[in-house]
Amino acid sequence: SSAAARSVRPSTLLERAGDLLPEYDYIVVGGGTSGLTVADRLSESGQYTVLVLEQGIYQNSPFVTTVSLGFWGLLDPSLTFNIPSVPQPNLNNRSIAVIVGKVLGGSSGVNGMQVLRGQKEDYNRWGSYFRKNSDWSWDGMLPYFKKAWNFHPPSAELASQMGIKYDTSFWGSRGKVHASFPTFSWPVLKMEMAAFGDLPGITYPADSGSGETGAYWHPASVDPTTVQRSFARPGHWDDIEAARPNYHTLTGQKVLKVTFEGKKARGVVFVPADATEQIQARSVKARKEVIMAAGAIHTPKILQASGVGPKKLLQDAGLPVVVDSPGVGSNFQDQPFSIAPTFNFSSFPFHPDFYDLLTNETFIAEAAAQFAANKTGPMSIAAGNCGSWLSLQVISPSKWQQIATRYEAQDPAAYLPSGTDAAVIAGYRAQQIALTKSMRSKDSATYNFFLRGGYEEGSVVFLHPTSRGSVTINPADPFFSEPNIDYRALTNPTDLEILQEFTPFTRKYFYETRLKDLDPVEVSPGSDVQTPQQIEAWLRNVMNPSTFHPIGTAAMMPKNLGGVVDEQLAVYGVQGLSVVDASIIPDLPGSYLQQTVYAIAEKAADLIKERA
Numbered sequence: 001s002s003a004a005a006r007s008v009r010p011s012t013l014l015e016r017a018g019d020l021l022p023e024y025d026y027i028v029v030g031g032g033t034s035g036l037t038v039a040d041r042l043s044e045s046g047q048y049t050v051l052v053l054e055q056g057i058y059q060n061s062p063f064v065t066t067v068s069l070g071f072w073g074l075l076d077p078s079l080t081f082n083i084p085s086v087p088q089p090n091l092n093n094r095s096i097a098v099i100v101g102k103v104l105g106g107s108s109g110v111n112g113m114q115v116l117r118g119q120k121e122d123y124n125r126w127g128s129y130f131r132k133n134s135d136w137s138w139d140g141m142l143p144y145f146k147k148a149w150n151f152h153p154p155s156a157e158l159a160s161q162m163g164i165k166y167d168t169s170f171w172g173s174r175g176k177v178h179a180s181f182p183t184f185s186w187p188v189l190k191m192e193m194a195a196f197g198d199l200p201g202i203t204y205p206a207d208s209g210s211g212e213t214g215a216y217w218h219p220a221s222v223d224p225t226t227v228q229r230s231f232a233r234p235g236h237w238d239d240i241e242a243a244r245p246n247y248h249t250l251t252g253q254k255v256l257k258v259t260f261e262g263k264k265a266r267g268v269v270f271v272p273a274d275a276t277e278q279i280q281a282r283s284v285k286a287r288k289e290v291i292m293a294a295g296a297i298h299t300p301k302i303l304q305a306s307g308v309g310p311k312k313l314l315q316d317a318g319l320p321v322v323v324d325s326p327g328v329g330s331n332f333q334d335q336p337f338s339i340a341p342t343f344n345f346s347s348f349p350f351h352p353d354f355y356d357l358l359t360n361e362t363f364i365a366e367a368a369a370q371f372a373a374n375k376t377g378p379m380s381i382a383a384g385n386c387g388s389w390l391s392l393q394v395i396s397p398s399k400w401q402q403i404a405t406r407y408e409a410q411d412p413a414a415y416l417p418s419g420t421d422a423a424v425i426a427g428y429r430a431q432q433i434a435l436t437k438s439m440r441s442k443d444s445a446t447y448n449f450f451l452r453g454g455y456e457e458g459s460v461v462f463l464h465p466t467s468r469g470s471v472t473i474n475p476a477d478p479f480f481s482e483p484n485i486d487y488r489a490l491t492n493p494t495d496l497e498i499l500q501e502f503t504p505f506t507r508k509y510f511y512e513t514r515l516k517d518l519d520p521v522e523v524s525p526g527s528d529v530q531t532p533q534q535i536e537a538w539l540r541n542v543m544n545p546s547t548f549h550p551i552g553t554a555a556m557m558p559k560n561l562g563g564v565v566d567e568q569l570a571v572y573g574v575q576g577l578s579v580v581d582a583s584i585i586p587d588l589p590g591s592y593l594q595q596t597v598y599a600i601a602e603k604a605a606d607l608i609k610e611r612a
């Protein structure tokens, strides 16, 4: 951590654990997307002392900053956790690489930079688990989406060339995290976007942030001035932390547990990130709150190791039980990928395309020269800026009703692990009822096709899986071992029923729209895969249960529904402990996550300040 500290000057980034104050008002566990957002807001008045403890370090290499293609961070293993999941019986026993950020800035420092908001119904559903008129709602979130992001519209030239619609009334312009468009786009995208409109029921909302389904263009988390990744660290930490004497950050340190006096959280115990024994442990105290922001994989692990979790699990690990909280680590969800056919266009007049940037050396050199000269052109594109977010009705006009009705009638315990706590089962039942409503709604997306802009396309994401997994400490080594991560992929048969519909719909998109003029050829799984049995066998072989969007493991739901935090994001059963990261999301929004995580963090900071 000292080498990292020297790369930022001047700063209060501490070089040694021994430089800490003995006590802070707030300790934030995890300096990621949500953690740095909350720490910025809590320290801005100068009234409170704030400490961020982060396991990763300050890294600002091109693997972090480069926009082009949007995946360089994944190529540098020092920036991420990469934890093998429990083998998945329904996926031919494959183990899946669980990848989340491990760097100051967290997953926002390695993500694909796609900036998307869910549908209105998603946010209204979260509040509905508590009561009518909860401010966990679309109307309650909109001010925080606006606060979190600084929106820069596309250039007039690009907007008219590609037909990009946007409406600035859904956005703010003062946030320090930027949402912007590239200066160039792949020509084929215009036709691919228009092709969605050739299918029944697909419309084009006024803006990606309008909370509707349909086909649309969306911005990326890119600073339009530098054309570098915009993320939590430059947005909420660079030049901020150093200027505030009440704000400290210690990187390269792994928090092992929260400490309690009775039921009151009083601090944390941490070790250097590479430590393997408690002997190197230090502790630091929190006067007001310990704020968990270690992400949906590590927040439940740390809570459990601290004695906040399912009693039996804690007892098996020989840990003292501070509070029996059965929901900690259950309700684990992510969005499956690699679930629909991929096509090549055999008549393809649209050059350059996305694949030129991967394989055509002359084109790559030209694009690099253009980017070096004025930061424009193909290398200003991250992972992508358009696609469709579609309801079950649109993708399966003939089966959506049966699928929803069968799902609604399920015994909620039937597909949860045996021995699941009654409150967690009741919470799943509440989700089942709410999600059935979404399955029946034209305004809730379950299928997402994101476009790359190439002669080959096939990136489809399943937005609302019904299976629920778990994240649990290893009872033999709760502190130093990574947790057991079980997606329990395809355990609920509804997921397979819905995924069965993705293949014929995706084929329609290529064969029954204007795209047929490009002579599409199915390259995977291939046109010989037709029957439900064949599609199922293929899915079990290739599906990845994750698009890097873990949530739900410390859910904001009522306590009698297995919730871990209340509407104020305070952990049930204890005082002085809150959760502000993706773990609190009770069920997935119909979109990727970063925009929602920043908005939750902005709201969390207000809630925490209100009770200060």
Ligand SMILES: Cc1cc2nc3c(=O)[nH]c(=O)nc-3n(C[C@H](O)[C@H](O)[C@H](O)COP(=O)(O)OP(=O)(O)OC[C@H]3O[C@@H](n4cnc5c(N)ncnc54)[C@H](O)[C@@H]3O)c2cc1C
Residues within 6 Å of the ligand: 029, 030, 031, 032, 033, 034, 035, 053, 054, 055, 056, 074, 099, 100, 101, 102, 103, 104, 105, 106, 107, 108, 110, 111, 112, 113, 114, 115, 116, 253, 254, 255, 256, 293, 294, 295, 296, 298, 299, 302, 383, 547, 548, 549, 550, 581, 582, 583, 592, 593, 594, 595, 597
């Ligand atoms: C590869 C990838 C691609 C993605 N692409 C997109 C995308 O294109 N669009 C989109 O909207 N979303 C995307 N996401 C999802 C989005 O980035 C995340 O949902 C969001 O950033 C999560 O924020 P968080 O605050 O919950 O956790 P994180 O940002 O992951 O922060 C958690 C932090 O806690 C730290 N930590 C963990 N354990 C400890 C410990 N014991 N002690 C101290 N610190 C600890 C971690 O190092 C990390 O910095 C992607 C995510 C990944 C990983």
